[in-house]
Amino acid sequence: MTTHNTEMQQILLIARSIAGVTGHDLLSGLVSALSRYLDAAFVAITFGEGHPPTHARTLFALEENDVSEDLRYELSGTPCARVYAGETVIIPCKIAALYPEDAEYEGYIGIPLRDVSGDVAGHLAIFTTDHIRDSEVAAAIAQIFALRAEAELRRIAEEANRQSLISDLSALNTRLQRGYAKLRHEIQQKTNLMGLVSHDLRSPLSVIMAQAELGRARLGAATPDTEKLDSGFRKIMNSADRMTGLISAALEHVRADSEALQISAQPCDLANLISIAVEANSEEAARKSISLHVDPAPGVTATVDDALIVSAIDNLINNALKYTHSGSSVHVDLTTQQDTATISVTDSGQGLTESDLQRAFGRFQRLSATPTGGEASTGLGLANVREIAKAHSGQANADSDGPGQGARFSITLPLSPDVSRDVPG
Template sequence: MLRRLIEALSLYLDTAFVAVTYGEGVPPTHARALYALRGQQAVHDLRYRLEETPCAQVYRGETVTIPCDIAELYPNEAAYEGYIGIPLRDTEEQTIGHLAIFSNDPIVETELATAIARIFAQRAEAELRRLAFEVERQEMIAELSDLNARLQRGFNRLRHENAQKTSLMGVIAHDLRGPLAAIIAQAELGQQHGVMEVPDLARIAVGFDKILNGAERMSDLILATLERVRAEGDALVLSYRTVDPSRLIDIAVAANCDDARRKNVALSFTTPEDSSIQVEADDTYLISAVDNLIRNAIKYTRPGGSVDVTMAVADGELSIVVTDTGQGLTQNDLQLVFGRFQTLSAIPTGGETATGLGLANVRQIMQAHNGAATAHSAGRDKGSRFCLNLPLRQPETPKPA
């Protein structure tokens, strides 16, 4: 476009040399030609120092017209006779480049020539702004791509950790089942030998030894589990950054689309009209909290039902709400819903497993953000609504979870 613009300009003015340049440095010390033409021949890779040229004055924001004898003011330009320089500005009215026109002959109709140069400069200015916008857009795309990749890695890591916890609970249950069954069996045998006319004390002693060994195994396993739970129950260490919660919700919704589709549950996210909402949060943990609520909603909603996610800002707080048409919560459920290892009245509708840890993790994440997680339901089979509330701006010292 710049090439066509400069070639067209040459039809109206004497352009021994003409260029559209972009300034380098703050303030600009050099000019680099985006496109230049000398004697109808394109000049490539042109870069020059602004000092001791009329272009330096243009980069200070002035339109400069020198009708003739340019060499008297700028000896380095002795090859030319006249000069017109028009500043090119960005959207904030800062000079970012210029249109430079050097002529072989004196400029006779100065005002007309300058007016023509301004017309072409306006189009060149628009092109510079477009190029700057394109660079900014590409940088933003790269930044968002990096952000999405980082969020997906963190989200996948947390999901993997939660899956490991679920697996650990299964292993613990399996490991406890063995010694517990042995204890019950030996206790029953001990009862039988104890009621005999001549009690078999040797067999009873062996049985007691096996009971003690099994109990010790169970005790060791329970202690190890409690130590791990205590370690994981410490306050979360959050990495705060300014994030767009809509993007985080999009990621969590996308991660659950397949499960919702398999169960014939309609899953939707209603995007707020205000697209500028931002919050200070640990994006990885916040995604995990939203993901937990969506997965739970799908898990306890029957086929043909729906799960809707909404977001709003009021009174300096961000609210993320997950509403479902599922089995609802009883008054007793509402008292227990965020406790660890709690079993509620609702039953997964697709054969899914439940550990009682997901909602407890959600509460811990929100407390670490100085926020809150709440649950609401009108009762059995009347659906449920879970809300995540957190301040838009975090205090300097977050409260421990």
């Protein structure tokens, strides 16, 4: 009964000494308490170095009640090696008979500390200069608080991982937003260029139409004025040449811009990229009272250019919102099949005809559906989506059951693609 009371008293004292503390304070307090109440000469919480561990380095250690800073020792030839192999080791006395290098000590208790995957990441080591009396009791006490240390080490590791993830996501979001703004600017420049070309084509086209009408009228005369007819034909040819030059210059500009677009691929969590694109369109969805539903498969990583993929997803979502009536819904999904991932955007809008499906991803194509909120349409968004998918060795697809039946646009990407360095023009 006395032994039981002593055991409970020791547990209570140790528990009180570390109550209300976490993190490094808890671990150092635990080492100090175990050293004091188990009358140990050396107590340490360590972590392993190497795969498998060949050395142990102390997180916290007390030797004869003095703090030992950052000790590192080889595991070979010590009882700690058995602990790192996954064994709880109890040597009540005569440790030197088994491990001559530890002849300064008499007893030993070693308990493995495991990470979230179940692998031994460290250990709690207790060395005594006297025989460990009631070794089972001492080991039980050490085991109880080793579990507490293990839980705290896991919490610290998870918190560090969480903070690292937050930092990485913040940096990624900043970079993506910059890339996203740049892409939108480039698309706007191309749209402006097409507007200029369209405007500039009107003048030579008007000349061609006017001269053609005059020519027909003069040909109908009893005696056609060949000199005026020849002059009119020259004006038509000059205007046609001017139009050809304008169109060639515009196409060259677009081709040069396309060739300059670089692919910078790296492993990315596709769900994170979807979240960024959804957030970029959340205000427009709210403005039109359209519900945005997101259902991504978790943990899908693909080697992609994150900024370009965000731009493609943004185009698909923006397109769905543009052609969907207020009060409807748009669904964004991420699914996987074998070695591919598919990001799809499904709306309950105006749907597509068979002709629409054949022309959906062509440049400057206008489909049968019309924007429901007066939005502008350039006919470039889906073409850009197709080019981005092709640059990642993937493909873009459109599906619809017909007018009034909604539509589904998707991009399918290989999870480990052979990504080209330049977007094909």
